[in-house]
Amino acid sequence: MASSIAFAAQHPPVRILIGKVGLDGHDRGAKYVAHVLRDAGYEVIYTGIRRAPEEIAEAAVQEDVAVVGLSFLSGAHIALFRRVIEQLRRRCAGQVVLVGGGTIPPDDVRTLKSMGVAEVFTPGTSARTIVDRIGQLLDKRQVA
Amino acid sequence: MNVDVEALIREAGTAGPGRIRAAARLMTIAEGGSGAAVNVLGKLAGAPEPRLVLGLTGSPGSGKSSLVDRLLQHCRAENPDSHIGVIAVDPSSPYSNGAFLGDRVRMMRHAGDPNIFIRSAATRGHIGGLAAGVFGMLKVMGLAGCDIVLIETVGVGQMEIEIESLADLVLIVLAPGQGDAMQFQKAGLMEAGDVFVVNKGDCAGAAEFHAQLMASVRLIDHDRKQRGPDSVRLVSAREDDGIAELLDYLDRRRDAEADRWLARRRTRLGTHLRAAVLELAQRRLEAEWSALADSDPVGRVLRGETGLAELSDALLRHAALNNV
Numbered sequence: 158m159a160s161s162i163a164f165a166a167q168h169p170p171v172r173i174l175i176g177k178v179g180l181d182g183h184d185r186g187a188k189y190v191a192h193v194l195r196d197a198g199y200e201v202i203y204t205g206i207r208r209a210p211e212e213i214a215e216a217a218v219q220e221d222v223a224v225v226g227l228s229f230l231s232g233a234h235i236a237l238f239r240r241v242i243e244q245l246r247r248r249c250a251g252q253v254v255l256v257g258g259g260t261i262p263p264d265d266v267r268t269l270k271s272m273g274v275a276e277v278f279t280p281g282t283s284a285r286t287i288v289d290r291i292g293q294l295l296d297k298r299q300v301a
Numbered sequence: 302m303n304v305d306v307e308a309l310i311r312e313a314g315t316a317g318p319g320r321i322r323a324a325a326r327l328m329t330i331a332e333g334g335s336g337a338a339v340n341v342l343g344k345l346a347g348a349p350e351p352r353l354v355l356g357l358t359g360s361p362g363s364g365k366s367s368l369v370d371r372l373l374q375h376c377r378a379e380n381p382d383s384h385i386g387v388i389a390v391d392p393s394s395p396y397s398n399g400a401f402l403g404d405r406v407r408m409m410r411h412a413g414d415p416n417i418f419i420r421s422a423a424t425r426g427h428i429g430g431l432a433a434g435v436f437g438m439l440k441v442m443g444l445a446g447c448d449i450v451l452i453e454t455v456g457v458g459q460m461e462i463e464i465e466s467l468a469d470l471v472l473i474v475l476a477p478g479q480g481d482a483m484q485f486q487k488a489g490l491m492e493a494g495d496v497f498v499v500n501k502g503d504c505a506g507a508a509e510f511h512a513q514l515m516a517s518v519r520l521i522d523h524d525r526k527q528r529g530p531d532s533v534r535l536v537s538a539r540e541d542d543g544i545a546e547l548l549d550y551l552d553r554r555r556d557a558e559a560d561r562w563l564a565r566r567r568t569r570l571g572t573h574l575r576a577a578v579l580e581l582a583q584r585r586l587e588a589e590w591s592a593l594a595d596s597d598p599v600g601r602v603l604r605g606e607t608g609l610a611e612l613s614d615a616l617l618r619h620a621a622l623n624n625v
């Protein structure tokens with residue numbers, strides 16, 4: 158119990174789900190982001206690759222995460238994100254902050270944002286930027 | 302935090318669309334260790350109890366998550382109405398306080414099953430293989446209607462056997478190639494576990510390891526836990542070998558010992574509530590100590606202006622006055 162002291166004075170860590178929907182099986186990017194976020198003090202629930210939107214939503218609710226980050230390479234990001242959002246709402250969890258990552262064209266980034274995705278990180282975004290931006294999104298949520 | 306704990310408890314105990322969400326929120330509060338967490342524990346003291354609480358521990362990578370995955374599969378196939386909860390604990394980083402919680406990856410085939418509730422937890426500095434909030438999470442699992450709860454702890458080394466105070470039965474999961482039976486005895490696990498599961502039965506050396514363990518168990522005189530040869534199992538989570546038999550064995554034990562387990566859980570409840578209150582008090586004192594830093598308490602002690610006992614009295618008084 159002695160070493161729980163480090164955690165005593167501060168708020169509990171924020172929980173984030175990182176996963177990959179769709180059919181492609183590359184998870185280097187998702188795993189990298191997961192580790193960057195862990196090193197920034199987040200508790201990252203990693204779900205692995207090829208998840209269905211329903212599975213992501215159910216996991217996000219059970220784990221009570223504040224943020225869901227999804228990585229895409231396959232191109233079906235708009236349809237898949239739409240289903241994740243719908244499934245979250247069905248489970249009374251529409252307020253979860255959504256972020257996306259992957260090779261997503263600028264037009265689609267605008268579409269995703271209009272759907273309620275808070276941020277989209279395209280390849281080459283620095284670890285620093287990702288951490289800072291997620292921190293800002295969480296601060297904004299607290300104020301709201 | 303202005304959450305209405307009672308409303309969450311009501312919602313988690315009903316069948317609405319927000320049931321899982323409410324239960325999950327309660328778990329977050331329970332693991333947060335604040336005054337609200339102790340409040341949740343108090344309110345859930347009389348909540349419905351799972352029929353079986355199974356603990357799984359054992360060296361890192363021995364296949365605990367894979368075994369949980371198989372147990373889930375068999376339990377659900379045998380009993381389509383059952384609800385099962387999983388609490389999977391992984392370590393927090395002592396450097397960043399963050400954590401990579403990856404046990405779920407091995408269980409994702411159950412992610413679409415509405416009767417399975419999987420929750421990952423980080424140790425957050427807690428020693429003993431569990432997270433401080435696991436007891437509260439277990440109570441919430443019961444409230445949410447789970448008949449069986451499986452708790453996977455972080456891979457144990459010596460003395461990390463706290464799971465014994467939570468589970469009805471503790472499974473020690475081992476794999477060949479991770480040390481011999483001697484090392485295993487040294488680590489103190491021999492006394493801790495109720496059932497020894499040698500996993501990776503499909504790998505070389507598993508049968509020999511299993512035989513060695515059987516011999517060691519037979520050598521224990523006056524075994525406090527009265528473990529027979531049946532309590533040492535050989536399975537392969539990968540090949541789904543020996544899992545059905547393991548589950549049968551666990552079922553038989555439950556039928557024979559359920560009454561005793563329930564009585565034991567009741568006596569443990571007091572212990573856990575006490576620990577939760579003490580932990581909360583400790584946090585309050587920590588916060589108070591930080592607030593005191595301006596008055597340079599250590600310097601005053603070193604200069605002989607105050608004694609340690611006086612200082613701790615002052616700390617207790619301040620913490621009690623600054624009740625939040």
Ligand SMILES: Nc1nc2c(ncn2[C@@H]2O[C@H](COP(=O)(O)OP(=O)(O)OP(=O)(O)O)[C@@H](O)[C@H]2O)c(=O)[nH]1
Nearest residue numbers: 361362363364365366367456500501502537538539
């Ligand atoms: N050959 C073989 N490999 C297995 C078996 N069970 C699990 N594994 C493999 O062993 C590795 C670890 O499995 P996990 O289930 O993650 O083990 P764990 O004990 O939960 O690991 P930690 O939670 O990290 O301590 C994975 O690569 C599994 O695929 C088995 O029965 N046979």
Ligand SMILES: [Mg+2]
Nearest residue numbers: 365366404453
């Ligand atoms: Mg595991």
